Amino acid sequence: MYRYDEFDHAFVSARVEQFKDQVERRLAGELTEDQFRPLRLMNGVYLQLHAYMLRVAIPYGTLSSRQMRKLAHIARTYDRGYGHFTTRQNLQYNWPALKDMPKVLDELAEVEMHALQTSGNCIRNVTADHFAGAAADEVADPRPYAEILRQWSSMHPEFSYLPRKFKIAVTGAERDRAAIQVHDIGLHLKKNAAGEIGFAVYVGGGQGRTPMVAKKIRDFLPVEDLLTYTTAIMRVYNLNGRRDNKYKARIKILVHETGTEELTRQVETEWLALKNSDLKLPQTDVDAIDSYFRPPHLPQRPEGWSALASARKADHVFAAWVDQNVTPHKNPDYGVVTISLKPIGGIPGDATDAQMDLVADIAEQFSQDEIRVSHEQNLILPHVAIADLRIVYDLLLTDSLATANAGLITDIISCPGLDYCALATARSIPVAQRISERFADPARQADIGELKLKISGCINACGHHHVGHIGILGVEKKGEELYQISLGGSGDEVCTIGDITGRGFSSEEIVDAIETIVDRYLEIRTDKEETFLAAYRRLGAAPFKDALYSEAADAA
Amino acid sequence: MSVKVLTANRLTDGEAVWLGANGEWLDHIDGALVARHAEAAAALEEAGKVAIKSNLVIDVNVIDVEERGEHLYPIRLRERIRQLGPTVRLDLGKQAEKPAANAA
Numbered sequence: 001m002y003r004y005d006e007f008d009h010a011f012v013s014a015r016v017e018q019f020k021d022q023v024e025r026r027l028a029g030e031l032t033e034d035q036f037r038p039l040r041l042m043n044g045v046y047l048q049l050h051a052y053m054l055r056v057a058i059p060y061g062t063l064s065s066r067q068m069r070k071l072a073h074i075a076r077t078y079d080r081g082y083g084h085f086t087t088r089q090n091l092q093y094n095w096p097a098l099k100d101m102p103k104v105l106d107e108l109a110e111v112e113m114h115a116l117q118t119s120g121n122c123i124r125n126v127t128a129d130h131f132a133g134a135a136a137d138e139v140a141d142p143r144p145y146a147e148i149l150r151q152w153s154s155m156h157p158e159f160s161y162l163p164r165k166f167k168i169a170v171t172g173a174e175r176d177r178a179a180i181q182v183h184d185i186g187l188h189l190k191k192n193a194a195g196e197i198g199f200a201v202y203v204g205g206g207q208g209r210t211p212m213v214a215k216k217i218r219d220f221l222p223v224e225d226l227l228t229y230t231t232a233i234m235r236v237y238n239l240n241g242r243r244d245n246k247y248k249a250r251i252k253i254l255v256h257e258t259g260t261e262e263l264t265r266q267v268e269t270e271w272l273a274l275k276n277s278d279l280k281l282p283q284t285d286v287d288a289i290d291s292y293f294r295p296p297h298l299p300q301r302p303e304g305w306s307a308l309a310s311a312r313k314a315d316h317v318f319a320a321w322v323d324q325n326v327t328p329h330k331n332p333d334y335g336v337v338t339i340s341l342k343p344i345g346g347i348p349g350d351a352t353d354a355q356m357d358l359v360a361d362i363a364e365q366f367s368q369d370e371i372r373v374s375h376e377q378n379l380i381l382p383h384v385a386i387a388d389l390r391i392v393y394d395l396l397l398t399d400s401l402a403t404a405n406a407g408l409i410t411d412i413i414s415c416p417g418l419d420y421c422a423l424a425t426a427r428s429i430p431v432a433q434r435i436s437e438r439f440a441d442p443a444r445q446a447d448i449g450e451l452k453l454k455i456s457g458c459i460n461a462c463g464h465h466h467v468g469h470i471g472i473l474g475v476e477k478k479g480e481e482l483y484q485i486s487l488g489g490s491g492d493e494v495c496t497i498g499d500i501t502g503r504g505f506s507s508e509e510i511v512d513a514i515e516t517i518v519d520r521y522l523e524i525r526t527d528k529e530e531t532f533l534a535a536y537r538r539l540g541a542a543p544f545k546d547a548l549y550s551e552a553a554d555a556a
Numbered sequence: 557m558s559v560k561v562l563t564a565n566r567l568t569d570g571e572a573v574w575l576g577a578n579g580e581w582l583d584h585i586d587g588a589l590v591a592r593h594a595e596a597a598a599a600l601e602e603a604g605k606v607a608i609k610s611n612l613v614i615d616v617n618v619i620d621v622e623e624r625g626e627h628l629y630p631i632r633l634r635e636r637i638r639q640l641g642p643t644v645r646l647d648l649g650k651q652a653e654k655p656a657a658n659a660a
Contacts, residue, residue: 027568029611047615049638050649051570080648095648097569347644418634419642422615427633429644479632 001064001370002147002292004112011154012109015116019043020102027099040098042122043105044115048420051095054104055118060128060146060170061089061373061380065360068371070111072356078104083356085341085349087413087464088167089127089373090118094420116154121162123153123234127169129177130374133293134336134382136328140189140197142172144290145226148281152227159234163241164249166234167206170199179375179491181205181214182467184251185233190220198222203233203263204255207461211497212252215260217267223286225271227279232271236263296368296383301333304387311390318393320442321404326389329382335389337367337381338374339396340403340411344440345433348414349377355399366392375464376413376452378406409451409518410436413464417457417474418481424457426474426481427507431455434511439518448518451532452490467491469533470517471498472510483510487517487544488536499541501548513548520547558620558631561588562600563638564613572638572650573613575603581613584650585621585628585639 004012019039026036040046044055056071063071071091075083078100079093086092096104108114117124126146133141149168153159159166171178172189180186186202199221205214221229237251240258255263312319326335339359342348351359363371363381366388372380384392396402405411412435415421417428432455439445454468458475465471471486482504489498505513518532524543525535536544562575563585573581574588582588591597597618604616620631630636641649 032611033567033608033614047565047570049634050572050641051565099568418637419644424634427637427643429642433644476633481633 001062002059002143002289008112008151009109012112012114012116015043015114015155016102016105016109019105023098023102038120040101041119042116043101044118045098045101046119046422048094048416048422049418050420052098052101053420054093054096054101054115055086056091056093056108056113056115057118057125058089058091058113058373059150060126060132060143061130061375062132062143063371063373064111065364065369065371067111067113068356068360068363070107070113072353072360074104074107075356076353082350082352084347084416085351085373085377085379087375087377087415087462088118088125089130089375090125091373092416094416119165120160121164121166122160123149123156123162123166123168126150126153127167127178127183127375129171129173130372130376130378130380131177131327131336131382132172132372133295134329134334135173135175135177136330137175138173138330139191140172141290141293141295142170142178142187142189144286144293145187145189145199145223146170147289147292148226148286149230152230152279159238162234162238163243164246164251166237166251168230174493176491176493176495177374179464179467179495181493181495182207182211182464182491183214184237185230186214187226192220196222199226201229201233203267204252204260205495206250206252207464207466208250209247209459209461210250210253211461211466212256213495213497214252215255215263217260217264224281224283225275226281228274228277229267229271231279232267232274235270236266240266295330296370298331298334298368298383298385301385301387304333304385304389308386308389317404317442318390320446321393321402322389324404324408324446325406326384333387334383334385337384337389337392338406339379339381339401340405341378341401342405342411342436343400343403344405344410345437346400347429348412348432351379352399355401358395358399358401362392362395376411378411404442405445407450407452408445409439409448409453410445411452412436413452413454413468415456415458415463417455417463421457421462423460424474425459425476426457426483428455428457428463428472428474431472431474431483431507431510435514438511438515447528448522449528449531451518453514454489464491465489466497467495468498469531469536470514472514475504477504481507483507483513485510485513485517485548487541488533490533501541501545503549516547517544520544558622560591560597560600560618561585561621561628562604562607562616563588563619563635564604564607564616567612567614575600575607581607585630586626588621588628590621590623590628591618
């Protein structure tokens with residue numbers, strides 16, 4: 001893992017001291033809210049419905065056990081004993097007092113963490129594949145490049161007041177688990193014909209009120225050009241992005257209005273002037289960062305295979321968990337474990353302080369002291385020996401962390417919605433809970449197979465509903481919550497924005513409507529191998545609309 | 557009939573509060589100063605502007621409520637959730653402090 005150097009420590013400490021002073025001046029009345037608001041936002045402090053919210057950055061979703069224990073400690077000491085892992089691989093505390101914020105930031109700094117750039121019109125926390133450095137299908141680890149981007153973008157003087165927020169995601173495998181095509185910049189780390197590492201560069205993706213799939217503007221960018229090219233993109237955006245209308249200020253609108261070809265031309269022109277500047281990455285610098293992310297030494301543990309076979313045979317629930325929540329590792333004696341934060345009927349992404357401590361303990365003993373946060377609001381143990389799966393499973397079971405549903409219909413992404421969020425227009429968590437309960441039966445979930453269901457409580461789409469195989473958007477209509485369904489979205493390498501089915505459904509109707517869609521899928525799929533998304537892509541929306549609305553008409 | 561009250565979040569901890577008849581900010585909506593006609597509502601708006609300058613509260617808003625017996629019932633679900641706490645965590649927020657009607 002990356003370790004702070006002296007510069008990093010001094011930088012974060014200085015920012016904490018600065019914010020401590022700003023909080024004191026605010027509480028003393030020396031700063032008005034209008035003056036203070038942009039300052040607190042730069043430090044990840046929002047105001048929600050019931051209290052302040054602190055959004056802690058988890059760069060590229062990577063945590064050590066020590067850091068996770070600190071997050072647990074903060075939840076226990078300054079909050080209400082839990083935290084919420086988000087679709088940005090961050091953690092949100094829902095109840096901290098303003099007066100405690102400097103102390104919380106001090107505590108975070110002790111473990112090389114902070115809340116900088118988790119809000120505001122700047123380059124936000126850089127996200128990455130949550131299986132980075134472990135997945136069997138990985139070409140190269142995306143985290144060193146995410147770290148380079150983090151260092152470069154932190155308090156970048158030129159890019160701290162962009163037209164709007166800016167999100168960068170990096171993936172290092174053909175299978176895109178980081179949803180790079182719905183980010184402002186998406187970087188796909190790959191090898192060219194000569195075996196060199198570089199990036200395919202995507203620009204202008206995003207969700208929100210105007211969802212768009214990013215456009216590929218370069219098929220292969222050498223690693224040494226990562227910062228020069230990114231800077232060129234940022235400059236074109238910073239200069240031409242619309243500042244007159246908040247809703248048209250993201251780079252996706254600039255790309256759309258300028259045209260991909262013209263925008264690419266502008267970026268390439270800007271890049272020509274930068275290409276050989278100081279921003280060109282020397283290989284020694286890349287190697288220095290890369291050295292922090294070298295794969296851990298994993299002893300051969302071949303005995304695990306026979307032990308696993310016996311354990312699977314003896315316990316079909318454990319076998320189901322292995323099938324669903326363990327993904328192939330680069331080392332065949334190991335697996336990548338997804339810890340579901342989606343217990344049946346639970347709140348997606350929430351973890352108690354005790355659960356965080358437990359995960360930290362397990363990671364320390366069984367996963368090389370490494371934990372990941374996925375944008376799907378789960379936690380990952382990236383390096384677990386097959387031989388240790390049973391004991392890890394048993395430990396997870398002790399605190400409701402062994403739900404075998406990764407990638408299934410109850411593994412629902414949900415934003416906090418109107419239960420917490422000041423921007424929300426409808427609740428999303430209760431809908432997620434009711435759907436989870438409706439589809440609780442493991443056999444039914446297994447029969448349905450892979451199905452990504454994502455719920456947002458407002459048009460800002462923090463719950464990624466646009467790229468849900470089934471997406472749900474909650475809105476307020478005539479004072480009531482109304483839920484709009486979209487189908488066929490996908491955030492992976494074949495990225496698509498879901499199609500809205502038609503009129504929305506009330507809170508009472510929405511779970512039945514989802515069940516109607518799922519039942520129709522089961523009727524029309526060619527066989528069990530055809531996933532929901534594949535069936536939708538083959539047949540389109542018609543059979544689902546027919547099921548949804550003719551049934552509604554029949555019921556009426 | 558819909559009437560209006562003034563609500564905000566407390567500066568120090570962000571907790572939802574309502575302006576009481578005595579000019580104090582209350583932790584619970586019952587007891588809030590009720591504006592029953594346009595002039596009174598305008599006075600609440602003015603009180604809101606003053607409140608922002610006082611540095612005790614932030615995010616000050618006039619909201620619609622109904623008088624139901626001795627209780628005030630916010631018209632919008634958003635305000636009912638602010639009044640009580642998250643509907644998915646009944647152990648948290650104001651609802652955990654005193655018995656109250658379900659927000660939904």
